[in-house]
Amino acid sequence: MGDCQTGRSVLTATYDRSSLEGFAETVRGMRERFTAETDSEVMLIAAFELAIHHLRVPEMA
Numbered sequence: 001m002g003d004c005q006t007g008r009s010v011l012t013a014t015y016d017r018s019s020l021e022g023f024a025e026t027v028r029g030m031r032e033r034f035t036a037e038t039d040s041e042v043m044l045i046a047a048f049e050l051a052i053h054h055l056r057v058p059e060m061a
Contacts, residue, residue, distance in 0.1 A: 008043075
C-alpha cells in the first residue's frame, strides 16, 4: 500500500519461523539492494507471530 501524498508505503512478507531464521542474511541483502535502487528508507522492521484457528460454525456446516 502506498500514500502518494506522503510518499510512504507498506510492504508485508510472510515466512515460517525456520525459513526466516535460515534466510535472514539473504533477506537483508535483498532489502538493502531494493532500498538503494529505489532511493528509499526502511523506517521499521517488525516480526509478529500469527495464530490461525479454524472455527467450526454450525451455520456453515
